[in-house]
Amino acid sequence: MNIGEAARRSGVSAKMIRWYEARGLLPPAERSEAGYRHYTEADVHALRFVRRARDLGFTVDGIADLLALWRDRSRRSAEVKALATGHIAELRRRIAELEGMVDTLSHLAESCHGDARPECPILADLAGAAPARARAEPARFGKAVAGKPAARRRAAAAAP
Amino acid sequence: MNIGEAARRSGVSAKMIRWYEARGLLPPAERSEAGYRHYTEADVHALRFVRRARDLGFTVDGIADLLALWRDRSRRSAEVKALATGHIAELRRRIAELEGMVDTLSHLAESCHGDARPECPILADLAGAAPARARAEPARFGKAVAGKPAARRRAAAAAP
DNA sequence: CATTGACCTTCCCACAATGGGAAGCCTTAT
DNA sequence: ATAAGGCTTCCCATTGTGGGAAGGTCAATG
Numbered sequence: 001m002n003i004g005e006a007a008r009r010s011g012v013s014a015k016m017i018r019w020y021e022a023r024g025l026l027p028p029a030e031r032s033e034a035g036y037r038h039y040t041e042a043d044v045h046a047l048r049f050v051r052r053a054r055d056l057g058f059t060v061d062g063i064a065d066l067l068a069l070w071r072d073r074s075r076r077s078a079e080v081k082a083l084a085t086g087h088i089a090e091l092r093r094r095i096a097e098l099e100g101m102v103d104t105l106s107h108l109a110e111s112c113h114g115d116a117r118p119e120c121p122i123l124a125d126l127a128g129a130a131p132a133r134a135r136a137e138p139a140r141f142g143k144a145v146a147g148k149p150a151a152r153r154r155a156a157a158a159a160p
Numbered sequence: 161m162n163i164g165e166a167a168r169r170s171g172v173s174a175k176m177i178r179w180y181e182a183r184g185l186l187p188p189a190e191r192s193e194a195g196y197r198h199y200t201e202a203d204v205h206a207l208r209f210v211r212r213a214r215d216l217g218f219t220v221d222g223i224a225d226l227l228a229l230w231r232d233r234s235r236r237s238a239e240v241k242a243l244a245t246g247h248i249a250e251l252r253r254r255i256a257e258l259e260g261m262v263d264t265l266s267h268l269a270e271s272c273h274g275d276a277r278p279e280c281p282i283l284a285d286l287a288g289a290a291p292a293r294a295r296a297e298p299a300r301f302g303k304a305v306a307g308k309p310a311a312r313r314r315a316a317a318a319a320p
Numbered sequence: 321c322a323t324t325g326a327c328c329t330t331c332c333c334a335c336a337a338t339g340g341g342a343a344g345c346c347t348t349a350t
Numbered sequence: 351a352t353a354a355g356g357c358t359t360c361c362c363a364t365t366g367t368g369g370g371a372a373g374g375t376c377a378a379t380g
């Protein structure tokens with residue numbers, strides 16, 4: 001079958017199939033006289049494998065590793081599991097990061113009146129977490145700080 | 161102060177400062193005779209604002225909107241709040257997506273022995289999951305563990 | 321047949337944001 | 351005056367994905 005058909009059956013776009021091939025994730029497909037790539041059922045199967053792994057958030061490199069293990073019939077399931085747990089840890093790290101943002105923002109949003117008034121703790125926090133006061137145009141006050149290296153995320157609500 | 165100093169004080173790299181300027185996020189900085197950009201304390205303040213918003217996961221467009229509101233003294237806090245809640249929703253969407261992956265993978269990893277044997281439900285799932293956007297619902301087969309269910313060997317055998 | 325339309329090929333461009341690095345000025349301190 | 355270190359711009363790479371152009375192929379029509 002041609003690439004379009006393989007794409008339809010695997011759920012991986014033709015563009016991505018070519019890209020994966022170029023990336024070495026998949027072996028170069030057989031070509032017809034005219035240069036058309038053609039695929040077998042086994043190829044479609046592999047493509048579905050790739051797609052599923054991709055849906056689970058694996059990176060291309062991770063997928064390449066998984067594919068290698070899949071093809072290796074003498075693999076040790078421990079290796080597969082290690083890849084999976086490592087990926088789970090990475091996903092959890094990202095989740096925690098996003099949750100930190102949500103926590104901070106939710107907190108700030110809660111204390112924002114959300115009405116016609118301009119006072120807003122969200123902006124106050126972004127502007128420096130400095131408690132109420134001076135909020136003129138952004139190009140005209142000089143009371144800035146200057147020492148500390150900046151504190152990575154983690155916010156404290158500040159209500160004006 | 162020059163860009164390097166502004167970068168140090170704001171926590172935004174000089175590279176990113178130039179990039180934000182090019183993107184229209186920040187107004188073009190004043191230049192010296194020789195073409196060096198010059199910044200004031202107020203500029204550093206704005207840069208910190210950008211950096212904080214970036215740390216909270218806002219996109220450049222979102223930050224541009226926030227900056228506009230920050231500069232607008234007659235803004236309505238409702239607008240700021242709307243931006244924030246919209247972003248929170250987006251963050252939660254991403255979290256849910258990642259959690260779906262974690263759920264599926266954790267489930268699979270739990271049922272993988274992780275020893276010297278090649279049988280592995282993780283690979284089996286990747287090799288046999290249904291196409292299309294269905295994820296986070298492993299259900300396919302919840303037990304095909306160690307006992308090497310003959311029917312499932314198809315997976316490994318299908319590898320090129 | 322020859323034309324048409326659906327396919328395929330490659331190559332370039334774009335995105336999010338960020339960093340790396342080169343080539344070439346500018347400034348400042350020795 | 352010379353070296354060190356900043357600054358400038360420009361290009362490239364990243365991770366995946368899609369858009370699109372220019373051109374070759376194939377199958378089914380009129």
